[in-house]
Structures are given as C-alpha cells and as structure tokens.
Amino acid sequence: NAGVMQNPRHLVRRRGQEARLRCSPMKGHSHVYWYRQLPEEGLKFMVYLQKENIIDESGMPKERFSAEFPKEGPSILRIQQVVRGDSAAYFCASSPPAREDTQYFGPGTRLTVL
Amino acid sequence: QKEVEQDPGPLSVPEGAIVSLNCTYSNSAFQYFMWYRQYSRKGPELLMYTYSSGNKEDGRFTAQVDKSSKYISLFIRDSQPSDSATYLCAIKSTGTASKLTFGTGTRLQVTL
Numbered sequence: 295n296a297g298v299m300q301n302p303r304h305l306v307r308r309r310g311q312e313a314r315l316r317c318s319p320m321k322g323h324s325h326v327y328w329y330r331q332l333p334e335e336g337l338k339f340m341v342y343l344q345k346e347n348i349i350d351e352s353g354m355p356k357e358r359f360s361a362e363f364p365k366e367g368p369s370i371l372r373i374q375q376v377v378r379g380d381s382a383a384y385f386c387a388s389s390p391p392a393r394e395d396t397q398y399f400g401p402g403t404r405l406t407v408l
Numbered sequence: 409q410k411e412v413e414q415d416p417g418p419l420s421v422p423e424g425a426i427v428s429l430n431c432t433y434s435n436s437a438f439q440y441f442m443w444y445r446q447y448s449r450k451g452p453e454l455l456m457y458t459y460s461s462g463n464k465e466d467g468r469f470t471a472q473v474d475k476s477s478k479y480i481s482l483f484i485r486d487s488q489p490s491d492s493a494t495y496l497c498a499i500k501s502t503g504t505a506s507k508l509t510f511g512t513g514t515r516l517q518v519t520l
Contacts, residue, residue, distance in 0.1 A: 299449075326505070336414075336496065337452070339507035350506060385451055395440040395459070395500055395510060399451040 298388050298400035299368075306406045313373040313379065313380070315403045317390030326369040327397055328361060332385040344367060376407045411435055414497055414511030423520055426438055426478045427484040431497035431511045438509070439498040440469065441473050445493045446513065456482070470517045 299318040309314050319326050328340040330376055342350040344362035354361070358376075363369040383404050387397040414431045421427055429443075440459045444452035456471040458464045466473045472481040480499075484491055494515045498508040 299457040300451075312477055325506070329508075329510075334512075336412075336512040337498075337508075339509070344492050353507065389506075395442065396454065399444075399453060401451045404449075 298323075298386055300364065300384075300386050300400035300403050302403060303401060304404050304406070306408060307376055308408050313376050313405055315373075315384050315405070316373040317369040317371070317386030317388075317400060319369070319386075320398055323387055323388035323390050324399075325389045326363050327387040327389070328369075328371050329385045329387065329399075331385060331402075332342045334382075336385075337385065342373075345357050373405075376405075378407045381405055381407045409434055411438075411509050412497060412499055412511045415514055416512055417488045418517055419517040420517045420519060421431060423487060423489060423518055424508055425487050425518075427482075427516060427518075428489070429482040429484075429495050429497075429514050429516070431480050431499075432478055433480070433499055433509075435501065435516075436475075436478070437501040438478075439500040441471070442478050442498040442500070442508065443469075444496040444498060444510075445473055446496060447493045454494075477494050487516075488520050492516055492518050 329337040339353040340352045341361045357376045362374045383402045385402045386398045387395045412433045442457040443455045446452045465479045468485045470483040494513040496513045497511040
C-alpha cells in the first residue's frame with residue numbers, strides 16, 4: 295500500500311509566478327490536510343479537505359492561496375504570485391474517514407522562491 | 409503563549425540511554441495526542457497516538473499523558489543512532505476541528 299505521495303518534491307519559482315503542489319492520499323483515505331513548515335518552526339495547519347469539499351480552511355492565508363480536492367485526481371494546493379516568504383516545506387497528510395487523529399504525512403514539497 | 413510548547417533541544421545522548429521528550433499544552437480541549445518522528449528533509453512519520461491519561465507502550469517507545477498537568481512525554485528505551493531525528497508532539501481537540509497543533513520539535517542526536 296503506497297503511502298501519501300506528493301509532487302514535485304522540489305519546486306523553484308520566481309517572485310510573481312504560480313506554484314502548484316499535488317498530493318495523492320493513501321489508498322482508502324478520503325481526507326486530506328495541508329501543512330506548512332517554515333525553517334526552525336513547527337508544522338502549521340493550512341486546510342482540510344474531503345472530496346469536492348473544503349471542510350476547514352482556517353489556516354489558509356486569505357489571499358493568493360487556494361486548495362481543492364476534486365472527485366478524480368490529486369489534491370492541489372495553489373499559490374498565486376509567490377513571494378519570498380512563501381518559501382517553505384509543504385506537507386500533505388491523509389486519514390481514513392472518521393479517524394482524523396491518525397494523519398499520515400507525505401514526503402513534502404520544498405518550495406523555493408527566488 | 410503558544411498552544412503547545414516543546415523544548416527544541418538539541419538533545420544529545422549516548423547509545424543505549426533512555427530518552428525523555430516532553431511537551432506542555434495550554435488548552436484543556438485537547439484530547440488526542442500524537443508523536444511524530446521526522447528525519448532531515450523527510451515527512452513526519454506517525455509513531456504513537458493516544459487519547460487517555462496514562463501510559464501506552466509500543467516496543468522501545470512509551471507515550472505518557474497527564475491531562476491534569478497538561479503534560480505529555482515520549483520515552484525511548486535503549487536508544488539507537490537510527491533514532492536520531494526531530495520528534496514532534498501533535499495534539500488535536502475534540503469536536504469537529506480536525507487540525508493537528510504541533511510543537512516545534514525536539515532534535516535528538518544518539519551518539520555511538
């Protein structure tokens with residue numbers, strides 16, 4: 295059973311470009327979470343999605359950031375007009391239904407904004 | 409005050425030592441407690457989770473929760489160099505909130 299998959303593993307963007315991060319949950323998991331880890335800081339929750347629904351986006355910046363989890367395909371975290379402060383590791387986690395306490399993380403996407 | 413406090417370390421111990429890693433939290437609504445291990449430039453790996461006060465053991469790892477003191481611990485027995493990593497505590501509240509609140513992590517180095 296493959297774990298949570300994320301791609302790309304590394305992404306370099308120039309200021310003002312768009313970044314798209316993809317996440318495929320573990321088989322049988324219908325809940326997806328995105329977290330951001332800044333250098334020397336802990337993981338910070340961004341958004342929680344189920345298929346075609348955003349359940350909790352309380353950790354998402356109000357502008358430039360969006361997330362989706364379509365009926366088919368991976369979850370996408372989109373960052374528009376990136377700035378240097380967006381440079382971080384972005385982790386996706388998934389959990390089975392009704393087991394939000396057991397979230398399994400992917401390897402992360404390391405975004406560098408030049 | 410942060411919701412979850414964790415000593416960042418680094419903590420250096422010799423091989424075979426017993427390691428104690430700790431977190432404190434401030435919100436009594438927190439009821440689910442997890443420990444993750446994160447190797448350098450990798451994703452966090454779920455080690456243990458519990459939701460009740462007391463001890464939970466899994467091999468060389470023991471998770472301890474004291475809800476009255478809002479204090480959680482992870483003990484590692486017979487530590488190995490392969491245990492060298494950053495250990496993150498994570499806490500979740502009851503109710504509909506599904507997000508995990510993480511400590512900043514403790515860096516552990518087990519030396520030969």
